[in-house]
Amino acid sequence: MDLSAPATREAKAASASADVILDATGLRKSYGKLEVIKGVDLSLKAGEVLAIIGPSGSGKSTLIRCLNMMETPSAGVIRYKGRQVETRFASRKERVGYGELRRHVGMVFQHFNLFPHKTVLQNICEGPLVVLREPRESVEARAMDLLAKVGLVDKRDVYPNHLSGGQKQRVAIARALAMRPDVLLLDEVTSALDPELVGEVLEVIRALVQDGMTMAIVTHEIAFAADIADRVAFIDEGVIAEIGSADSVIHQSGTARLRTFLSRFHS
Amino acid sequence: MYKMDFSVVLQSWDLFLWGLWLTFAYTTASIVIGVVIGFAVCFSRLSNNWFIRLLARAYQEVFRCTPLLVQLLWFYYALPLLLGFSLDNTTAALLTLSLYAGSFYAEIFRGGILSIDRGQTEAAKAIAMSGRQTMWRIVMPQALKRMLPAFINQSVIQFKNTSLISVISVGELAYMAAVVNGQTYRPLEAYTVVAVLYFALLFPMTQVADYVERRLRVSD
Ligand SMILES: Nc1ncnc2c1ncn2[C@@H]1O[C@H](COP(=O)(O)OP(=O)(O)OP(=O)(O)O)[C@@H](O)[C@H]1O
Ligand SMILES: [Mg+2]
Numbered sequence: 001m002d003l004s005a006p007a008t009r010e011a012k013a014a015s016a017s018a019d020v021i022l023d024a025t026g027l028r029k030s031y032g033k034l035e036v037i038k039g040v041d042l043s044l045k046a047g048e049v050l051a052i053i054g055p056s057g058s059g060k061s062t063l064i065r066c067l068n069m070m071e072t073p074s075a076g077v078i079r080y081k082g083r084q085v086e087t088r089f090a091s092r093k094e095r096v097g098y099g100e101l102r103r104h105v106g107m108v109f110q111h112f113n114l115f116p117h118k119t120v121l122q123n124i125c126e127g128p129l130v131v132l133r134e135p136r137e138s139v140e141a142r143a144m145d146l147l148a149k150v151g152l153v154d155k156r157d158v159y160p161n162h163l164s165g166g167q168k169q170r171v172a173i174a175r176a177l178a179m180r181p182d183v184l185l186l187d188e189v190t191s192a193l194d195p196e197l198v199g200e201v202l203e204v205i206r207a208l209v210q211d212g213m214t215m216a217i218v219t220h221e222i223a224f225a226a227d228i229a230d231r232v233a234f235i236d237e238g239v240i241a242e243i244g245s246a247d248s249v250i251h252q253s254g255t256a257r258l259r260t261f262l263s264r265f266h267s
Numbered sequence: 268m269y270k271m272d273f274s275v276v277l278q279s280w281d282l283f284l285w286g287l288w289l290t291f292a293y294t295t296a297s298i299v300i301g302v303v304i305g306f307a308v309c310f311s312r313l314s315n316n317w318f319i320r321l322l323a324r325a326y327q328e329v330f331r332c333t334p335l336l337v338q339l340l341w342f343y344y345a346l347p348l349l350l351g352f353s354l355d356n357t358t359a360a361l362l363t364l365s366l367y368a369g370s371f372y373a374e375i376f377r378g379g380i381l382s383i384d385r386g387q388t389e390a391a392k393a394i395a396m397s398g399r400q401t402m403w404r405i406v407m408p409q410a411l412k413r414m415l416p417a418f419i420n421q422s423v424i425q426f427k428n429t430s431l432i433s434v435i436s437v438g439e440l441a442y443m444a445a446v447v448n449g450q451t452y453r454p455l456e457a458y459t460v461v462a463v464l465y466f467a468l469l470f471p472m473t474q475v476a477d478y479v480e481r482r483l484r485v486s487d
Contacts, residue, residue, distance in 0.1 A: 102394070106393065113390035
């Protein structure tokens with residue numbers, strides 16, 4: 001009797017789907033009568049870096065915010081490691097609540113949103129201490145490692161309003177990483193920065209790419225996206241108009257809308 | 268020409284002191300109860316349940332849109348007719364003062380909470396905080412700081428409002444002035460002393476409110 005063949009096939013199927021950390025199918029989002037996301041299928045594999053580009057108002061933020069349930073989708077399914085995410089905080093049986101989802105899927109915002117009443121170190125430790133309920137010692141040690149990684153060890157006891165924009169964003173990234181997420185969602189994290197501060201943040205992201213972090217990155221830094229992303233998705237009017245390798249989307253695509261969009265960055 | 272003479276009036280210093288203490292006691296008690304009511308009503312108004320929101324709103328509007336004097340008279344003279352038993356005047360006074368304070372505090376708290384940038388809530392959610400953790404660890408500490416000047420100002424007003432409970436014969440500072448005036452026939456002196464005592468009590472408080480406000484403006 002040969003039981004190994006089907007078992008192997010099953011294992012293969014399981015590992016193939018286990019490879020996908022986060023995926024959305026048939027995703028739609030409306031605000032009142034305005035439909036902003038009009039049926040999107042998207043998946044993120046472990047270690048993959050996906051860049052999301054597109055014109056202003058095309059729905060990039062809305063899409064990425066649906067992935068950690070910051071926005072509740074109007075239709076469609078989000079799955080975390082194959083388990084369907086539902087619109088309640090607590091997980092239930094095989095369904096994932098958004099509490100659990102967000103423990104594994106971190107997010108960094110355009111406007112940093114650091115907690116102004118907490119020091120840099122407290123900002124970073126807040127999630128692991130309060131949400132994950134980890135012991136303070138190990139959390140603080142990890143926070144210091146992260147501060148070293150983003151180059152801000154000397155700022156540990158400073159309040160956020162004493163930091164530059166670039167420093168704030170690096171702390172925000174450290175805060176998200178302190179949760180030890182599987183996936184990081186970045187929504188235009190350099191758009192609110194003075195041009196001379198963009199580089200230091202991109203550098204941190206580049207280091208994360210090297211570490212193998214799974215990320216979805218909404219960005220207007222097209223050259224940067226082309227450089228680091230495994231795949232690039234071009235969102236236009238609420239749909240993924242084009243998706244593929246950075247090369248095929250950014251350098252070789254012949255789509256008129258995409259070319260027009262990209263041409264604005266070559267000026 | 269009238270000749271001022273404070274000595275007669277000041278012989279009743281114990282009455283003034285007693286009145287001052289009563290005013291202080293009624294005010295602090297009504298502030299404490301008012302804060303509790305204020306939080307309850309504030310969260311009711313932020314509730315997802317429209318009926319709870321409506322009730323909270325109705326309460327607030329009733330107490331904000333009728334004079335405290337009328338409320339005191341109503342609670343003391345009218346409410347017992349509905350209840351079928353009488354409230355003593357001190358209970359009616361404390362109840363009314365607290366409900367009145369609560370309606371204003373609720374609005375101050377609500378304004379403070381709503382003034383906190385939505386990004387703060389989002390950042391808290393993004394690290395998987397629950398609604399309750401987000402409120403008490405992230406939003407409320409910032410909101411409290413921001414609402415402090417308005418809270419102090421409202422409490423100063425509450426101090427002055429406490430003088431109205433004398434209309435239902437509850438002893439407090441203004442009431443004592445009337446008593447002393449009745450004994451001495453020296454209204455100018457009696458009421459001047461009371462006014463000075465109020466001022467001495469409240470002027471520092473308004474200064475604190477101003478100071479806090481200035482400090483916060485710098486730190487923001
Ligand atoms: N909370 C909301 N309520 C109503 N409409 C919204 C809301 N959020 C976004 N929209 C609308 O949805 C559309 C897509 O917005 P979204 O922020 O996702 O675009 P975007 O691609 O991120 O744009 P940008 O590059 O300017 O950040 C826009 O037309 C926007 O006005
Ligand atoms: Mg956006």
